Amino acid sequence: MRVKSIDSLIAASEQAERRLRRTLGPWSLTALGLGAVIGSGIFVLTGTAAAGETMSYPSLLHAPVLDLLLHGQQATSLTGRPGAGPGVALSFLLVAIACSFAALCFAELASMIPVAGSTYTYAYATLGELAAWIIGWDLILEYAVSNMAVAVGFSAYVNDLSESLVGFKLPMELSQPVFAQGRLTGAWFNLPALLVLLILTALLVRGVRESSSANMAMVFVKVGAILLFVIAGAQAVDPARWQPFLPNGFQGVLTGGAIVFFTYIGFDSISTAAEECRRPQRDLPFGIVATLVICAILYTAVALVLTGIADWRTLNNAAPVANALKAIGYDEIRRLVGAGAVAGMVSSLLVYQYGQARIWFAMARDGLLPSLFARVHPRYRTPHVSTWIAGLAVGIPAGIWDVGTFADLSNIGTLFAFLVVSFAVVILRRTQPQRPRGFSVPWVPWIPLASAACCLVLMLSLPLVTWLRFLVWMAIGLVLYFSFGRKHSHLALSPPPKQP
Numbered sequence: 489m490r491v492k493s494i495d496s497l498i499a500a501s502e503q504a505e506r507r508l509r510r511t512l513g514p515w516s517l518t519a520l521g522l523g524a525v526i527g528s529g530i531f532v533l534t535g536t537a538a539a540g541e542t543m544s545y546p547s548l549l550h551a552p553v554l555d556l557l558l559h560g561q562q563a564t565s566l567t568g569r570p571g572a573g574p575g576v577a578l579s580f581l582l583v584a585i586a587c588s589f590a591a592l593c594f595a596e597l598a599s600m601i602p603v604a605g606s607t608y609t610y611a612y613a614t615l616g617e618l619a620a621w622i623i624g625w626d627l628i629l630e631y632a633v634s635n636m637a638v639a640v641g642f643s644a645y646v647n648d649l650s651e652s653l654v655g656f657k658l659p660m661e662l663s664q665p666v667f668a669q670g671r672l673t674g675a676w677f678n679l680p681a682l683l684v685l686l687i688l689t690a691l692l693v694r695g696v697r698e699s700s701s702a703n704m705a706m707v708f709v710k711v712g713a714i715l716l717f718v719i720a721g722a723q724a725v726d727p728a729r730w731q732p733f734l735p736n737g738f739q740g741v742l743t744g745g746a747i748v749f750f751t752y753i754g755f756d757s758i759s760t761a762a763e764e765c766r767r768p769q770r771d772l773p774f775g776i777v778a779t780l781v782i783c784a785i786l787y788t789a790v791a792l793v794l795t796g797i798a799d800w801r802t803l804n805n806a807a808p809v810a811n812a813l814k815a816i817g818y819d820e821i822r823r824l825v826g827a828g829a830v831a832g833m834v835s836s837l838l839v840y841q842y843g844q845a846r847i848w849f850a851m852a853r854d855g856l857l858p859s860l861f862a863r864v865h866p867r868y869r870t871p872h873v874s875t876w877i878a879g880l881a882v883g884i885p886a887g888i889w890d891v892g893t894f895a896d897l898s899n900i901g902t903l904f905a906f907l908v909v910s911f912a913v914v915i916l917r918r919t920q921p922q923r924p925r926g927f928s929v930p931w932v933p934w935i936p937l938a939s940a941a942c943c944l945v946l947m948l949s950l951p952l953v954t955w956l957r958f959l960v961w962m963a964i965g966l967v968l969y970f971s972f973g974r975k976h977s978h979l980a981l982s983p984p985p986k987q988p
Contacts, residue, residue: 489616489617489618490616490617490977490979490980491612491613491614491615491616491617492612492613492617492620492854492979493613494600494601494613494920494923497601497603497609497612497613498601498602498603509695509764509869509870510763510764510765510766511695511700511764511766512700512761512764512765512766512771513765513766513767513771514770514771514774514775514778516700516704517758517761517765517771517772517774517775517776518774518775518778518779518782519700519703519704519707520700520703520757520758520761520775520839520842521754521755521757521758521775521776521778521779521780522707522711522779522782522783522835523703523706523707523835523836523838523839524753524754524755524757524758524835524836524839524840524843525751525752525753525754525755525779525783526707526710526711526714526783526786526832526835526836527638527751527754527832527833527835527836530714530751530786530787530790530832531807531808531809531810531825531829531832533747533748533750533751534576534748534751534787534790534791534794534803534808534809535794535803535804535808535809536747536803536804536808537571537572537576537579537743537744537745537747537748538571538572538573538574538576538744538791538794538795538800538803538804538808539571539800539801539802539803539804540570540571540572540736540740540743540804570736570739570740570743571735571736571740571743571744571800571801571804572734572736572740572741572743572744572745573732573733573734573735573736573740573795573800574729574730574733574734574735574791574792574795574796574800575733575734575735575740575741575744576741576744576748576791576795576800577788577791577792577795578734578741579741579742579744579745579747579748579791580745580748580751580784580787580788580791581784581788582741582742582745583745583748583749583752584752584780584783584784584787586745586749586939586942587749587752587755587780588777588780589910589935589936589938589939589942590756590906590909590910590939590942590943591755591776591777591780592777592929592930592935592939593906593909593910593912593913593929593935593936593939594755594756594758594759594776594909595772595773595776595777595927595929596773596913596925596927596928596929597610597759597909597912597913597916598758598759598762598768598772598773598776599768599769599770599772599773599925599926599927600916600923600924600925600926601613601762602762602763602765602768602769602772603762603763603850606627606756606757606759606760606762606843606846606847606905607623607627607756607759607905607908607909608620608623608624608627608847608850608851609850610908610909610912611623611908611912612854613912613916614911614912614915614916614919615908615911615912615915617856617974617977617979618969619908620854620856621851621856621965621969621973622962622965622966623904623905623908624847624850624851624856625961625962625965625968625969626901626904626905626961626962626965627843627844627847627901627905628844628847628848629898629901629958629961630898630901630902630905631840631841631843631844631847631898632844632878632881632882633898633901634753634836634840634898635685635836635837635840635841635844635882635886636882636885636886636889637898638833638836638837638840639681639682639684639685639837639882639883639886640665640678640681640886641833642680642681642684642830642833642834642837643663643678643679643680643681643684643886644663646680646830647663647680649826649827649830653823658679658680660673660674660675661674661675661676661677662675662676662677662678662679663675663678663679663680664678665678665681665886665887665888665889666678666887666888666889667888667889677887677888678886678887678888679887681883681886681887682883682884682886682887684834684837685837685841685879685882685883685886686879686883688834688837688838688841688879689841689875689876689878689879689880689883691838692838692841692842692845692870692875692879693865693868693870693872693875693876694868694870695868695869695870702838703835703838703839706831706832706834706835706838707835709827709828709831710828710829710831710832710835711786712828713824713825713827713828713829713831713832714786714789714790714825714828715786716821716824716825716828717790717793717809717813717821717825718786718789718790718793720818720821721793721794721796721797721812721813721818721821722793722796724796724797724816724818725792725793725796725797726796726797727796729795729796729797729798729799729800730795730796735800746946748787749899749946750898750899751783751787752780752783753898753899753902754836754839754840755776755779755780755783756776756902756905756906756909757839757840757842757843758772758775758776758779759772759776760842760843760846760847761842761846763846768926769924769926769927770926772926772927773926773927790809794808794809794812797812797813797815797816798811798812798815798816809825810822810825810826813825841875841878841879841882844878844882845871845874845875845878846871846874848861848871848874848877848878849861849862849871849874852874854977854978854979855973855976855977855978855979855980855981856969856972856973856976856977857972857973858972860873861873861874861877862874899946899950899954900947900950900954900955900958901958903943903946903947904943904947906939906943907940907943907944907947909939910936910937910939910940910943911936911940913929913932913936914932914933914936914937917932917933
């Protein structure tokens, strides 16, 4: 339960041999957030949320055991989720409001504790070392599993795009995962998934400025593709397709919100760049809030146009945006939007690999992981060892397994991190009310508590199997902490003086 003081966290970040280069400004941070948030989800989940879906697993709230205890009967294993229809636009707005609660909490802590590590660091300063380890281990899972899934999707999308444009397609043996749904596919290795991660890893090692510039370019491409879809598609909108606007009532809007929530995940990755930000007290809150506002506007516009050019009941497919454009004869626009989708995947991979390496770096600097992970490149001033290990740790599994079925692990990890941040704001307001804050959450504790409540509800709506996998990952983490981290923790070796 030992807590690391905020002053000691900041002092550790200023040590010359482990100091990172400060090069990021407010718009670079905003681009970092957009790079993480706007990925392939906007091109897929909008259609799923509008048309509805069938769950293959019961959620924790609808687990058969709970239904048996509470209602005297066992629920079925398949549960239909009604679509929002054109009202999916309202789903995006509601989720933006819910995410804004957590975003405000992140903004306060990031401006108050401008240190790499994000939620891990905030937990260390408020809840103690064990909680910090759990959060750090959780973030490693979130970032790694997210990027494995995106890398596999990138490989399939690029292979199909290459075939349609130049007539070249990699053989199945080199472009498919070795295992899919627990079975051998006959493939040898998913080569594009590994290659894209190795290229991005090399870019990240070169420096955050170079990585930020590349991410900025990709953000312009994918935001441009979204705007192109909105502007071109608006000309083909038939308002009659918006009637009725809420075909399944407000329940459909809420169900759609539960699905599209995950398109907003990623704005928290901005806080991992705190040590490489020129003016963290001002620029970090700006980047976090600006990312959320821009995404909410773009997502709502896409939802309105998509349901205006296609019947919402037909949108539950793997590529609803591309298929809708094809149906109305906009093939050239379709190809350009497809290029934007690829850019979206690459920038998401870049930002999450960046964030994952910073988490490992921060944990190693505190002694909870081997010191190898805390090494900084003498020339580029980046955590090169953590970056390369993170690249291989994600790239190799992405080449072997089809990890799409594990995507919910990323979601539960993110929500758990949001939950911790919400409580950290309340705790620090009580324990250190006089500490300077570059940004302050209004109406504390009500907004942090609202954030925590939203996270709990969404976590409980996830499949029961996701909770079981999450608990197994946490159990492995606890074994590592008590066998290594607890003994090598810098706080354990040299406890700091008690704070007044």
